[in-house]
Amino acid sequence: PRRRSASHSFARERRRASFPMKFNLFLSACGAASYYFREQISHSTWITAGCFFLVGANVLVNEFFLGGSRKYYGKTHDCTGDVVLITGGNKGIGFETAKELAKFGAQIIIACRSERRASTAVRSIRSYSKNDNVSYEILDLESLKSVHDLVDRLTKKKIQIRYLINNAGVAIEKSTTIDGFNSQFQINHLSHFLLTNLLLKRNMITDNGRIISLSSLAHGVGGADIHLDDLNSTRSWKRLKMYGNTKLMNIVFTNELSRKLLRIGSKITANSVHPGAIDTDFSEHVVPNPWIRWLTRPIAILLTDPPVLGAQSTLFAALSPDLETKSGVYIDNCKVKRPVGKAQNIPKHYKLMEDFWEVSAKFVGQSNVI
Ligand SMILES: NC(=O)c1ccc[n+]([C@@H]2O[C@H](COP(=O)([O-])OP(=O)(O)OC[C@H]3O[C@@H](n4cnc5c(N)ncnc54)[C@H](OP(=O)(O)O)[C@@H]3O)[C@@H](O)[C@H]2O)c1
Structure with missing residues (x-):
């Protein structure tokens, strides 16, 4: 039924x-x-x-x-026994992804910064999916300690994750986290880098696990680039440029992670996803002025798709049997696609990928990450 x-x-x-x-x-x-x-x-x-x-x-x-009209993944799966950890699952694309995976019977853990928003989301995911195996953990990606605390709690609970979905993301104004990094840089990349590495180091991702990182088409527009000597963008700050840079980082991180996993003989895969132009609260980052947002709302509605469609490429990345052995690929509209801009040649730039990894590892104070 x-x-x-x-x-x-x-x-x-x-x-x-x-x-x-x-x-x-x-x-x-x-x-x-x-x-x-x-x-x-x-x-x-x-x-x-x-x-x-x-x-x-x-x-x-x-x-x-914008990649054409968005497709539905459209297949059903039995995910009973599989654990999903998804960052920022309390709203938007992450919330819809959690709902769909819960419907397939998976155990869902949404990692969110607000207890109130998380518990409300858990209630609605449960009621939509008729799956009670949905819970939340507190995670503030603006704090590396919060990432460590989350992994410690999951370790104590002996959680084994099949799908790690690095979903949370922002395009906020310039601000600095308690760890001294640019907030966009830390939320979009660095904390997810740490989370993924800690989980892998503690063998908390199953042998057939899949790591999915939400990137964006913004990785290839507006001159998005990675400056290893200025990852926090202190030299020249532009909010949306920084967002593009961090989304490019998601792809570079994923590619290097997949290479490292392959090198150690792991079957865990790592892929990145562009969810589409999706009508979520993310519009507050794209158009921060509420009046302009209100005036341009009809255009936004026409140019974007609802969040449930934004979840489809993540579902494809997590569940498609075609991707069982595919790692280091970029997914857009339920298809493996070639990234654009600088990212097109990333797989050939081993040096950049390795150096970016090294700098990130140094920033999070982890020398022996995988
Ligand atoms: N929407 C689009 O058109 C679009 C296009 C391309 C890529 N993306 C990517 O898709 C992902 C999801 O975006 P969305 O559209 O669903 O955005 P959204 O509706 O704004 O949701 C963002 C999620 O990230 C969480 N988050 C933000 N800062 C956090 C922090 N410090 N610690 C923990 N969680 C935090 C938010 O939690 P709070 O509720 O606590 O703020 C929320 O759950 C992002 O990575 C974004 O870059 C979106």
């Missing part, structure tokens, strides 16, 4: 998710129709039709620049 109700809600969400795409197509069709009847219609109708065309044109933007 659980499976039937899950597929029912799946179909409902699929319909809801495809609404923006259908709406765009409708607008384009209206524009095309008014062009066809241009002789018979007035100027004002023409202007309206022009607007329709403009809005409908975002279909093209979506198809060609």
Whole structure:
């Protein structure tokens, strides 16, 4: 009975998710129709039709620049007995990913910084999935101590993780963590680097485990780069550039991790994911001004997909049998794709990958990370 109700809600969400795409197509069709009847219609109708065309044109933007309409992973799995640790699972893409994996019977641990937000999320994941094996752990990625504390608690509970999902991410203004690092750098990369390494060092990831890190298409736009001598971006700060840099770091980290795992004969895989342009609270980072956000909301709705679609590439990375032995790949829209920009050649830049790893290890005070 659980499976039937899950597929029912799946179909409902699929319909809801495809609404923006259908709406765009409708607008384009209206524009095309008014062009066809241009002789018979007035100027004002023409202007309206022009607007329709403009809005409908975002279909093209979506198809060609944002990776196309997002696909559903669409397969069901029995994940009974598998443990998922997901950072930032209390909202957005992480929350939807946790919901779907809970529906497949996995034990879910969401690692979040707010007890209140985490417990509310746990309740809704339980009620959506009818799976009570959902809990939270406190993790503030702005503190390396918090990462150590989480791993200590999980060690005591003898947790064995099948899917580690490094999901939490921000694009916030310049600020410094208690460890003295730039907040974006520490949340998006450094703390996840430490978390992954500690779990691996303590053999807390199962032999067939998968490590998935949420990157972004931003890794390849706006001149995103990795400056080993200035990872905190102290020399020239631009908020969104820093975000792109850290998302590039996610890919470089994943590639080097996969190489290291392969070298020690491990079957654990490490892959990175671009979830799509997704309508989550992340928009507060993209457009911090609430008024501009409110005014541009209709465009945002048209250009983005709902969070449930943002979870699909992570689900693909975690569950697809096609990826059982694939490691070090970048996934976008439930497909293995080539990253863009500087990341295209990353797999060949062993020196950069090794040096980046070394610097990160030094920053987190771990000399004998894997
Ligand atoms: N949305 C998009 O279009 C998009 C596109 C490409 C890539 N991504 C990537 O996808 C991932 C998820 O993004 P999203 O859209 O779901 O964003 P979101 O809705 O803003 O969720 C971000 C999550 O990260 C958590 N988080 C932030 N700072 C944290 C900290 N210091 N310690 C622990 N958790 C922290 C948040 O917890 P709080 O509730 O406590 O803040 C929240 O759970 C990010 O890595 C993002 O870079 C998103």
